[in-house]
Amino acid sequence: xxxxxxxxxxxxxxxxxxxxxxxxxxxxxxxxxxxxxxxxxxxxxxxxxxxxxxxxxxxxxxxxxxxxxxxxxxxxxxxxxxxxxxxxxxxxxxxxxxxxxxxxxxxxxxxxxxxxxxxxxxxxxxxxxxxxxxxxxxxxxxxxxxxxxxxxxxxxxxxxxxxxxxxxxxxxxxxxxxxxxxxxxxxxxxxxxxxxxxxxxxxxxxxxxxxxxxxxxxxxxxxxxxxxxxxxxxxxxxxxxxxxxxxxxxxxxxxxxxxxxxxxxxxxxxxxxxxxxxxxxxxxxxxxxxxxxxxxxxxxxxxxxxxxxxxxxxxxxxxxxxxxxxxxxxxxxxxxxxxxxxxxxxxxxxxxxxxxxxxxxxxxxxxxxxxxxxxxxxxxxxxxxxxxxxxxxxxxxxxxxxxxxxxxxxxxxxxxxxxxxxxxxxxxxxxxxxxxxxxxxxxxxxxxxxxxxxxxxxxxxxxxxxxxxxxxxxxxxxx
RNA sequence: GUCCCGUUCGUCUAGUGGACUAGGACUCAGGAUUUUCAUUCCUGCAACAGGGGUUCAAUUCCCCUACGGGAUACCA
Numbered sequence: 213x214x215x216x217x218x219x220x221x222x223x224x225x226x227x228x229x230x231x232x233x234x235x236x237x238x239x240x241x242x243x244x245x246x247x248x249x250x251x252x253x254x255x256x257x258x259x260x261x262x263x264x265x266x267x268x269x270x271x272x273x274x275x276x277x278x279x280x281x282x283x284x285x286x287x288x289x290x291x292x293x294x295x296x297x298x299x300x301x302x303x304x305x306x307x308x309x310x311x312x313x314x315x316x317x318x319x320x321x322x323x324x325x326x327x328x329x330x331x332x333x334x335x336x337x338x339x340x341x342x343x344x345x346x347x348x349x350x351x352x353x354x355x356x357x358x359x360x361x362x363x364x365x366x367x368x369x370x371x372x373x374x375x376x377x378x379x380x381x382x383x384x385x386x387x388x389x390x391x392x393x394x395x396x397x398x399x400x401x402x403x404x405x406x407x408x409x410x411x412x413x414x415x416x417x418x419x420x421x422x423x424x425x426x427x428x429x430x431x432x433x434x435x436x437x438x439x440x441x442x443x444x445x446x447x448x449x450x451x452x453x454x455x456x457x458x459x460x461x462x463x464x465x466x467x468x469x470x471x472x473x474x475x476x477x478x479x480x481x482x483x484x485x486x487x488x489x490x491x492x493x494x495x496x497x498x499x500x501x502x503x504x505x506x507x508x509x510x511x512x513x514x515x516x517x518x519x520x521x522x523x524x525x526x527x528x529x530x531x532x533x534x535x536x537x538x539x540x541x542x543x544x545x546x547x548x549x550x551x552x553x554x555x556x557x558x559x560x561x562x563x564x565x566x567x568x569x570x571x572x573x574x575x576x577x578x579x580x581x582x583x584x585x586x587x588x589x590x591x592x593x594x595x596x597x598x599x600x601x602x603x604x605x606x607x608x609x610x611x612x613x614x615x616x617x618x619x620x621x622x623x624x625x626x627x628x629x630x631x632x633x634x635x636x637x638x639x640x641x642x643x644x645x646x647x648x649x650x651x652x653x654x655x656x657x658x659x660x661x662x663x664x665x666x667x668x669x670x671x672x673x674x675x676x677x678x679x680x681x682x683x684x685x686x687x688x689x690x691x
Numbered sequence: 692g693u694c695c696c697g698u699u700c701g702u703c704u705a706g707u708g709g710a711c712u713a714g715g716a717c718u719c720a721g722g723a724u725u726u727u728c729a730u731u732c733c734u735g736c737a738a739c740a741g742g743g744g745u746u747c748a749a750u751u752c753c754c755c756u757a758c759g760g761g762a763u764a765c766c767a
Binding site for chain 2: 222223224226256258259261262320324327328331335338339340341342364366368381383384387388389390392393394395398400401402403405407408412427428429430431432433453455456458460462463464490493494495497499500501502503520521522523524525526527529530531532533534540574577578588637641647648649651652653656662663664665666667668
């Protein structure tokens, strides 16, 4: 029905996928899926000075890992490619020339040094820092002469000098900017690459983008963009500027105050399900109180109208809670598979499937991100280490009695069910007349390495009879 | 500085001109369950930025102030 709706996610490859960008991508994705439109990925790699080797691959991988599939983009060519701006420079040049010919753009030969100096003086004089437009006045022959001499130049847009522009943002109704606040934007840099503003407008038009959904940091650039649409005589897309994601101190979410790279979260064992769910709720909320959603459910619920206007603090505590929830409630096999890599990294042997499964069943209740699952499982591998205090507890008569009793009983059989172990717990406690803490603490400590923890039956179920017995023997006093 | 955007518990948010004693979630505190730990469950703490209007009535509409954020690059 809305097959003509086309949205895009247009990151620049400067390192990693930021969680803020993830949210932008997600909202674009959700909207496209909701209305049956197309979701396009375009790489905005026009700044070669900030380009980071490998970051495109990284970005594609992260998008894939998180489960956001695009309809057109790198490695998935559609009708409107290429989807790398660096491969479209001829196009931008063509359109920039067109603007020059129309008289709405001009060559500017001002050096960076000159511009920096101008800006500093303007600030010192309490003027608005702005290009003074000196190259606007150059005649055609002056321009040609400078070009012939090999002077480097940029192409600037001739922004109207007075009046104002009003446009409609899907979130905030009317927004008005006075033109004298808008600078003569550089369209083509001296290295022959376009700036964001030109490339973005040209590509959005050529790629038939109908809705631009992006971060609020672009709101004040809208006048430039709309002016470009006007002088090209193109129909502008609808615009929607998302509120920013914030640090706890309310500044723009940044690396300095914690993780912001999606891949880092993924590596730490935050599940894609969590990240999607959590980030979706930062600045958007469906009707009602529900907050746990799968991607598919989000698509069903999503509506641009319910996006908030105010910035949202990225609260790691709530992320942790949600991730812990998913770790506990998603399919066990899924968590088992996702956890494997952490055990491998730690060099722990998980070749015994049954044992490994039991460990995950136990440990998933106690972690909020998967890389922590190792700390919760260590005690089932290798030898336990005990403090002096632990050893004092072991050497108590009652402790020794418990250990001897259990070694003897356990050795009667090779396979023990949970129920049998629980019965043995009861029986031994009664027969030895040792109860509560005095009974459980030494036993659990000897088997598990901590006096607090799961049921004895769970511990022995994971360790197996042989390991359990050998751990108990280890705590028997020599005399 | 200037322009633009925003403002409900500490945080994410729901909400409507009167049903609001402002709802949910996270955190925190207390309790129940559990031998202990974790889980689970219950209870509690906690907000409409301030000031003016409009109205019979404003958290909800308008204006101002304050505060926060964004932009002000040959970065995106």
